[in-house]
Amino acid sequence: MSSDSHSSKMERKDFVKIVTTFLGSIMAAVIGLPLISYFITPALEENQQEDWVAVGPLESYPLGEPKVFSFTRSQVNGWERTSQSYGVYVLRQSETEIKVFSNVCTHLSCRVTWDEDDQAYICPCHDASFDKVGQVIHGPPPRPLDEYQTKVEDGTLYIYLLEG
Amino acid sequence: MNQTLYQWLDERLGISDIYQVVLDRKVPKVNWWFTLGSASLFLLIVQVITGIMLTVYYVPSPDHAYDSVNYIMNEVQFGWLIRGIHHWAASLLVITVFLHLLRVFFYGAYKYPREFTWITGVVLFIATLGMGFTGYLLPWNQKAYWATTVGTEIAGTAPVIGEFILKVLRGGSDLSGVTLARFFSLHIWIIPAVIAATLGVHLYLVVRLGISHIPSEDE
Numbered sequence: 001m002s003s004d005s006h007s008s009k010m011e012r013k014d015f016v017k018i019v020t021t022f023l024g025s026i027m028a029a030v031i032g033l034p035l036i037s038y039f040i041t042p043a044l045e046e047n048q049q050e051d052w053v054a055v056g057p058l059e060s061y062p063l064g065e066p067k068v069f070s071f072t073r074s075q076v077n078g079w080e081r082t083s084q085s086y087g088v089y090v091l092r093q094s095e096t097e098i099k100v101f102s103n104v105c106t107h108l109s110c111r112v113t114w115d116e117d118d119q120a121y122i123c124p125c126h127d128a129s130f131d132k133v134g135q136v137i138h139g140p141p142p143r144p145l146d147e148y149q150t151k152v153e154d155g156t157l158y159i160y161l162l163e164g
Numbered sequence: 165m166n167q168t169l170y171q172w173l174d175e176r177l178g179i180s181d182i183y184q185v186v187l188d189r190k191v192p193k194v195n196w197w198f199t200l201g202s203a204s205l206f207l208l209i210v211q212v213i214t215g216i217m218l219t220v221y222y223v224p225s226p227d228h229a230y231d232s233v234n235y236i237m238n239e240v241q242f243g244w245l246i247r248g249i250h251h252w253a254a255s256l257l258v259i260t261v262f263l264h265l266l267r268v269f270f271y272g273a274y275k276y277p278r279e280f281t282w283i284t285g286v287v288l289f290i291a292t293l294g295m296g297f298t299g300y301l302l303p304w305n306q307k308a309y310w311a312t313t314v315g316t317e318i319a320g321t322a323p324v325i326g327e328f329i330l331k332v333l334r335g336g337s338d339l340s341g342v343t344l345a346r347f348f349s350l351h352i353w354i355i356p357a358v359i360a361a362t363l364g365v366h367l368y369l370v371v372r373l374g375i376s377h378i379p380s381e382d383e
Contacts, residue, residue: 031213034241034242034245034246035213035217035242035246037241037242038217038220038240038241038242038243038246039217039220041239041240041241041243044241078221078232078235078239079228079231079232079234079235080228080231
């Protein structure tokens with residue numbers, strides 16, 4: 001509004017400016033918000049699977065020594081079907097006491113391996129080690145190795161697997 | 165506060181100068197046909213935004229192209245909208261660019277001193293068609309595959325060098341994953357780079373020379 005005589009009336013130029021800003025904002029929102037939603041969709045997807053997974057007959061695991069069991073599960077990521085490999089360490093402490101550990105290091109998700117000489121799970125990435133029952137001996141991991149819930153049915157050992 | 169911030173920025177960036185030169189320039193009395201250039205520019209911006217968003221999920225390989233487009237259409241939130249806009253705006257862009265060209269031609273607006281603006285415009289028109297042609301293959305469905313088979317075959321009918329052109333377009337004598345990869349590259353890198361450079365010159369010339377008036381009957 002350039003002068004007093006126009007003060008009560010809006011000038012054409014100002015009207016155009018306001019309308020352009022208004023419509024522009026609406027268009028930006030209408031396009032912008034779906035774009036955000038579009039971009040973050042995979043993060044919102046609920047692809048949790050849970051299942052009891054058989055890890056073999058209980059007799060195949062020796063007493064007192066961790067033994068690795070590997071298996072793969074297929075998974076759908078977007079348009080791609082991939083198989084995810086899992087490794088678990090089964091430790092039979094006694095006839096009735098069974099512990100199953102994930103081989104995923106609790107530090108940054110590298111895979112640990114059982115070293116018989118050292119009697120420890122060693123993580124090659126940052127020189128971490130865990131003792132036989134998964135407790136941290138040294139290195140950066142913030143917590144012991146993750147344990148799976150277990151059950152035995154008809155002599156077969158199962159673990160409860162939660163994916164995603 | 166806003167005013168101070170604006171003045172601070174303006175003093176350093178010259179925003180109001182840019183505004184005056186680009187948007188407040190003098191224009192003759194014109195009609196609706198003169199909006200086609202702006203319409204094309206708007207659609208181009210829409211294509212750039214939606215196109216960039218499509219590359220978030222699209223994969224240019226024979227194994228994944230079709231599935232990734234399906235994923236965009238059926239699984240990703242608003243994927244149908246983004247691809248739908250890209251699809252329809254593409255067709256609309258070809259139309260607006262062509263009508264823009266016709267307007268300039270019939271109003272004689274390509275004449276001195278705007279010959280070079282016309283030349284860059286023709287390059288932009290061809291580039292737009294190139295975008296349409298290369299983009300058409302990317303969904304890697306039956307229609308895309310056979311349309312490109314036919315399109316490249318037509319290029320192959322050119323005398324003497326036809327065979328060579330066909331092989332360059334396809335990246336070999338058959339339509340394959342190589343063709344898909346190079347069409348993708350043309351579609352998102354090479355032709356957009358050509359468009360960006362040419363359009364920069366085109367718009368600079370529009371601002372520099374202004375637009376021509378509607379010719380009168382005795383002209």
